[in-house]
Amino acid sequence: MIRRSMVLWTILASLFAVAMFLIKHEVQVREARLDALHRDILASQEAIQVLRAEWSYLNQPVRIESLIRRHMDLRPTDTTQLGGYDALPVRLSDASDQTEVAQ
Amino acid sequence: MSGFEHNQLPPRQVDDAGMPTVRIEGATKQAIEVGRNRLLVAGAFFAIAFTLVAVRLVDVAVLSGLNEPSVAREAASSPLKKGRADIVDRNGVLLATSLSVPSLYADPKDVIDAEVSARRLTSVLTHLDPVEVAAKLRAEKRFVWIQRGLTPRQQYEINALGIPGLHFQREERRVYPQGSLASHVVGFAGTDATGLGGIEKQFDATLRDGAEPLALSMDIRVQHILREEVGRQMVAFNGIGGAGVVLNANTGEVVAMVSLPDFDPNAAGVASDDSRFNRASLGVYEMGSTFKIFNTALALEAGTATMTSGYDATKPIRIARFTINDYHAKRRWLSVPEIFQYSSNIGSVKMALDYGAEAQRDFMDKLGFLKPVAVELPERGAPMAPKPWRKISTMTIAFGHGIAVSPLHLVSGVATVVNGGIQWPVTLVKRDPEVRALGRQVLSRKTSVEMRKLLRLVVETGTGRKASADGYLVGGKTGTAEKPGKGGSYARKSLLSSFVSAFPMHDPRYVVLVMIDEPKGNKESHGYATGGWVAAPAVKRIIARSAPLLGIHPFDEESPEIRQVLDIQSPPEKGRKRLASF
Numbered sequence: 144m145i146r147r148s149m150v151l152w153t154i155l156a157s158l159f160a161v162a163m164f165l166i167k168h169e170v171q172v173r174e175a176r177l178d179a180l181h182r183d184i185l186a187s188q189e190a191i192q193v194l195r196a197e198w199s200y201l202n203q204p205v206r207i208e209s210l211i212r213r214h215m216d217l218r219p220t221d222t223t224q225l226g227g228y229d230a231l232p233v234r235l236s237d238a239s240d241q242t243e244v245a246q
Numbered sequence: 247m248s249g250f251e252h253n254q255l256p257p258r259q260v261d262d263a264g265m266p267t268v269r270i271e272g273a274t275k276q277a278i279e280v281g282r283n284r285l286l287v288a289g290a291f292f293a294i295a296f297t298l299v300a301v302r303l304v305d306v307a308v309l310s311g312l313n314e315p316s317v318a319r320e321a322a323s324s325p326l327k328k329g330r331a332d333i334v335d336r337n338g339v340l341l342a343t344s345l346s347v348p349s350l351y352a353d354p355k356d357v358i359d360a361e362v363s364a365r366r367l368t369s370v371l372t373h374l375d376p377v378e379v380a381a382k383l384r385a386e387k388r389f390v391w392i393q394r395g396l397t398p399r400q401q402y403e404i405n406a407l408g409i410p411g412l413h414f415q416r417e418e419r420r421v422y423p424q425g426s427l428a429s430h431v432v433g434f435a436g437t438d439a440t441g442l443g444g445i446e447k448q449f450d451a452t453l454r455d456g457a458e459p460l461a462l463s464m465d466i467r468v469q470h471i472l473r474e475e476v477g478r479q480m481v482a483f484n485g486i487g488g489a490g491v492v493l494n495a496n497t498g499e500v501v502a503m504v505s506l507p508d509f510d511p512n513a514a515g516v517a518s519d520d521s522r523f524n525r526a527s528l529g530v531y532e533m534g535s536t537f538k539i540f541n542t543a544l545a546l547e548a549g550t551a552t553m554t555s556g557y558d559a560t561k562p563i564r565i566a567r568f569t570i571n572d573y574h575a576k577r578r579w580l581s582v583p584e585i586f587q588y589s590s591n592i593g594s595v596k597m598a599l600d601y602g603a604e605a606q607r608d609f610m611d612k613l614g615f616l617k618p619v620a621v622e623l624p625e626r627g628a629p630m631a632p633k634p635w636r637k638i639s640t641m642t643i644a645f646g647h648g649i650a651v652s653p654l655h656l657v658s659g660v661a662t663v664v665n666g667g668i669q670w671p672v673t674l675v676k677r678d679p680e681v682r683a684l685g686r687q688v689l690s691r692k693t694s695v696e697m698r699k700l701l702r703l704v705v706e707t708g709t710g711r712k713a714s715a716d717g718y719l720v721g722g723k724t725g726t727a728e729k730p731g732k733g734g735s736y737a738r739k740s741l742l743s744s745f746v747s748a749f750p751m752h753d754p755r756y757v758v759l760v761m762i763d764e765p766k767g768n769k770e771s772h773g774y775a776t777g778g779w780v781a782a783p784a785v786k787r788i789i790a791r792s793a794p795l796l797g798i799h800p801f802d803e804e805s806p807e808i809r810q811v812l813d814i815q816s817p818p819e820k821g822r823k824r825l826a827s828f
Contacts, residue, residue: 189346193398199340199423204470219791222717222800 329418330439331456333432335466336676341432345421348401348414350392352383356411360384363409370403395419422511428469430524431503431674434511445674447624461676463499468492468792472502475784476760480506483765483780489525489653493757495661495748497677498670528625530650534727535589536746537646541598542586542700543663544609547693550600553814556581559592565638570595583814586700587708591645598644606643607635612688613659615651621672627652646727657759660746664754667694702751702812713747713782715790717800722747724777740764745781749789750801752811760784
């Protein structure tokens with residue numbers, strides 16, 4: 144009886160030992176990976192920050208304005224170019240109505 | 247228990263129940279008792295120890311989990327840690343950020359050939375002198391800086407050269423991608439990332455441990471327009487400086503603020519004191535005729551003048567050794583709208599004398615003109631007000647002399663006058679549109695509505711016609727102040743020309759100020775350097791260019807609804823005519 148339970152416990156203990164070793168090993172591997180990922184994220188964040196700064200730098204209104212002057216025909220909007228729906232003349236009838244009248 | 251062996255066991259006996267029992271006698275029995283006791287003690291010790299371990303195990307694994315931060319959460323938050331927080335404009339455009347930049351240093355012990363290395367290195371860092379670099383590479387030290395703050399490209403190229411003895415170290419550096427565009431607002435930080443000016447200094451502690459970017463109330467597009475137009479007038483009229491402000495009249499948010507000349511915050515150390523000086527918030531000036539806005543508003547509010555009453559402006563006023571005269575003299579009786587329209591000093595002084603010194607002082611106090619403006623900048627100018635407030639002070643303040651305030655004071659006051667009489671604390675930080683409880687009513691709505699008409703009149707037919715941007719119903723007031731000279735007397739030639747305006751005038755949304763310091767008249771202005779010639783055209787262009795960005799569409803200026811809001815009912819007196827003036 145004692146011997147049998149002894150065997151059982153020994154097997155269980157060694158199973159647990161092996162399981163613990165495996166889990167610990169796995170955790171170590173994952174922690175190393177997590178560290179690597181964190182380093183990657185930090186590096187990416189720094190790179191993004193540099194790109195954001197560069198984006199803002201390249202979007203300086205002075206620079207964009209000079210580029211537009213050089214390469215495009217855009218001009219500042221004139222007030223006469225702006226209007227609302229209210230300012231549009233009333234449309235008297237639909238195109239289909241007109242064809243009916245014509246017939 | 248030495249010598250205790252199986253064959254020495256005493257003979258077996260059988261007890262009453264028939265079970266075999268062992269009877270042990272004497273010294274042997276005692277030895278077994280001792281052994282048993284020792285076993286018991288040891289067993290109990292281990293049992294307690296294991297129980298403790300088990301209890302602790304349950305405690306750690308199950309119970310303590312609530313108090314301790316979980317490993318996963320801890321790990322996830324750590325890479326988000328950055329240096330000093332960013333500063334962005336109201337639309338999220340980056341104005342200041344912290345970058346981790348590589349800096350190049352050398353360990354001269356490891357450098358093989360200083361001359362060759364220096365020559366190759368300066369082929370990438372072209373602004374460095376090869377001789378100086380070679381001297382550094384020969385130094386009897388283990389560490390010498392070559393260049394702080396490299397760009398990623400420079401770092402790559404230097405790495406590609408493969409010169410032994412050169413190393414990089416990462417350093418945090420404050421970068422201002424928009425350069426000098428918002429230099430006076432954003433300010434600058436030193437090499438050790440401490441704020442030394444502007445928002446950087448004011449919010450130093452917040453920026454230091456903040457992760458969230460700080461959003462300013464500024465709109466970088468409007469800022470650009472303002473800076474360009476103020477700069478254009480400054481150059482055209484050969485001024486020594488200029489300032490401009492665009493303020494949201496209904497929230498107190500500063501949408502744009504410039505002071506020229508300005509500086510590049512990326513190289514703030516080499517900027518001159520003059521360029522670092524913030525004329526918009528730190529400089530205090532006698533504003534001149536723009537103060538007639540407050541003079542007229544107070545007279546209307548106090549009831550000592552109405553839109554139909556008037557004053558005799560035929561003769562100059564003499565007091566003590568001064569003579570107060572009109573620049574655009576009409577030499578006749580003028581109604582209150584005419585006094586405002588033609589910027590009559592004589593009429594304004596008479597209006598001020600009617601309401602008196604005490605009312606004037608109270609009103610200036612209510613508008614915040616007697617203390618530094620409460621904006622989030624370390625550079626705030628303290629106004630200069632007369633002490634004691636004599637009769638002569640009351641008279642000169644009526645037309646904007648004898649009191650000096652900053653341009654920010656002026657726009658804040660004008661916003662109060664036109665927005666329905668509510669004074670908003672001026673702010674550079676983006677304000678939550680829901681929070682509207684900060685404003686204080688300091689002027690009645692009725693007076694504010696009347697002032698809108700008067701300001702519109704100046705642009706329609708008075709001294710500010712050059713500010714009329716089609717469709718945006720601009721209203722405003724010119725100001726041309728003579729700057730105090732060295733001897734305390736006023737210098738005729740050094741002027742401070744300004745134009746303060748609001749638009750659209752039937753329901754003002756923004757206040758715009760342009761101020762040019764010491765402009766000189768040119769050919770196009772026929773030699774004039776007054777606010778109407780110098781600052782008003784800039785205001786017109788600023789409004790026409792920025793209104794679409796600010797979400798304001800043009801209005802039909804002749805529509806009956808708008809005419810009804812802005813037209814002044816003609817008084818019965820014969821004196822009122824729609825006369826043009828310069």
